[in-house]
Amino acid sequence: MGTGKIKSRKLAKKTPLTRSQMMQAVHSKNTKPEVIVRRGLFKQGFRYRLHRRDLPGTPDIFVLKYGVVVFINGCFWHQHGCKLTSRPKSNSEFWDNKFTNNVVRDIKTNWQLSLEGYRVATIWECSLLNEESAKRTLERLTAFIQSDEESIEI
Numbered sequence: 001m002g003t004g005k006i007k008s009r010k011l012a013k014k015t016p017l018t019r020s021q022m023m024q025a026v027h028s029k030n031t032k033p034e035v036i037v038r039r040g041l042f043k044q045g046f047r048y049r050l051h052r053r054d055l056p057g058t059p060d061i062f063v064l065k066y067g068v069v070v071f072i073n074g075c076f077w078h079q080h081g082c083k084l085t086s087r088p089k090s091n092s093e094f095w096d097n098k099f100t101n102n103v104v105r106d107i108k109t110n111w112q113l114s115l116e117g118y119r120v121a122t123i124w125e126c127s128l129l130n131e132e133s134a135k136r137t138l139e140r141l142t143a144f145i146q147s148d149e150e151s152i153e154i
């Protein structure tokens with residue numbers, strides 16, 4: 001798999017990532033923002049499953065009892081449009097296609113999940129950047145899970 005290799009390259013400062021390394025980063029699991037949300041929910045007493053492949057979009061978190069799926073989106077990969085959403089200057093056509101595909105896939109996934117009766121929470125990475133905003137994000141997520149609203153984006 002070579003993941004150890006990627007880790008050590010990430011640590012080396014200013015080593016540009018190759019395209020395949022960046023692509024692997026898209027699919028990385030257990031990223032830090034995800035861990036923040038997971039721990040927060042667990043502390044609140046929610047129990048969940050991770051990365052359920054049998055659900056559309058393989059949601060990061062699935063809170064069974066409430067029928068809620070949670071996606072923790074990287075702002076760069078999912079093109080949030082916030083200040084974390086930069087665009088690589090080289091290979092711009094490749095990246096444009098890649099980003100468009102990601103965004104379209106997100107829309108389709110959310111639509112499919114709603115059709116199947118799941119409630120969808122989308123958490124953007126930038127809402128977890130510091131402790132204070134992470135706390136607010138978790139409060140809003142907790143309130144959403146216990147509500148009967150269909151979706152939320154934080």
Ligand SMILES: [Zn+2]
Nearest residue numbers: 075080082126
């Ligand atoms: Zn963002």
